[in-house]
Amino acid sequence: MMTRHEFADWFTEQVQPRWPSWQVNGVVLNDWYAALGRYDAGTLTQAVRQHKIDDDPIRPSIRLVRGQVRRIAADAMTRPPKTEPPADMVTxxxxxxxxxxxxxxxxxxxxxxxxxxxxxxxxxxxxxxxxxxxxxxxxxxxxxxxxx
Structure with missing residues (x-):
């Protein structure tokens, strides 16, 4: 879980540049933090990037980003590990x-x-x-x- 400060920094770096005409205030930022603050920055970045590609809205949607985050998190839980056990490993x-x-x-x-x-x-x-x-x-x- 990110702190509010970390989330604000992430938001400034990852969300605002994708929607530069969108005006953000403290209330909007707080809503985003309340909905998404418990996820890690990497997962959130993937979700925002995918939301921009799939939906290309005028402004981002918390609901759609949260749906992307949940899909990414669920995929991460079911995906097999990237590393294979050593070939000489004995069961x-x-x-x-x-x-x-x-x-x-x-x-x-x-x-x-x-x-x-x-x-x-x-x-x-x-x-x-x-x-x-x-x-x-x-x-x-x-x-x-x-x-x-």
Missing amino acids: AAEFWRQVRTSFPWEQRIALMASQSKFDPRAPDKDPEAYDWVRQQHATQAADRPVAS
Whole structure:
């Protein structure tokens, strides 16, 4: 969200030059700020530019600019990220498949012992190691004397 001062600066730089014959006063500027002040300058600039191209009015419309801003913001939320994950990045499923097939048993047990403390999906990742860890915990609990 922009401050009133930042919004006024943005408005002076981006809106007024596109409609030079349009007279703006404090009330008009306040109306624009109330309607659009919560959006960032980049999104607002795109919306004003698109409004000028699409509608080419004598003076800008808050309603039409707000509609453009909402469309731009919605598109930004649904658009996939611009950067792709690195090609050598391993997914969680691939990692656990690698653990189950190539890690030594002791390493699998150590990894599963730490995983089972905080991850409720640990049994799905390496069921064999998880069962072994659970059996060890059960055996240790059974061997402890009960305090009276």
